[in-house]
Amino acid sequence: MGHRPDGTLLSFSRFPPHQVEEADSVIWTVRRDGSAPRRFVRGFGARWSPDGKQLVFAAPTDGSDGDLFVMNADGSGRRLLLATPEAKQAAAWSPDAKKILFTRFDPSGGADVFVIDADGTHVRELTEPGAATIAAAWSPDGSEILFTRGRQETRSSW
Secondary structure (H helix, E strand, O other): OEEOOOOOEEEEEEOOOOOOOHHHOEEEEEEOOOOOOEEEEEOEEEEEOOOOOEEEEEEEEOOEEEEEEEEEOOOOOOEEEEOOOOEEEEEEEOOOOOEEEEEEEOOOOOEEEEEEEOOOOOOEEOOOOOOEEEEEEEOOOOOOEEEEEOOOOOOOOO
16 A cells, blocks of 8 residues: 555555455555545556656556556556566655666566666666565665565575
8 A cells, every 4th residue: 555645545456355366456546534435447556656646556468467557646647667578566656756666576486676767768677686676665865775685595406
């Protein structure tokens, strides 16, 4: 769940009853007091832009369990930001709204943090492949990025 920067709305992903797969979830917004719930699109992990005018989110497509999309806060103007075979999940907008952090998951169970310009160009990997690196966030001034990295396990086959 995330809140709009002005605090007026919350965004969340809602799963159908007895479902826990992100591919089945839908993005909603609701006022802080719980009124005016609004269903948007199939997707998950929506993150508000710093000005509260857009949301970046992941949604399943024919080619991926999660491609990145951006839409206006009223649900209009949905556009594809990045499509790759690997599943992705939005993490955070930069404070100046020019870049977006996201996690890309690989089939072997690893995950890495990437950054992309808000117009969908200049994708760049920020972490070294090999371990689960997730949950990226910007420092308030946008000069640093914080992320969580799990241990890399090495297994040998006998």
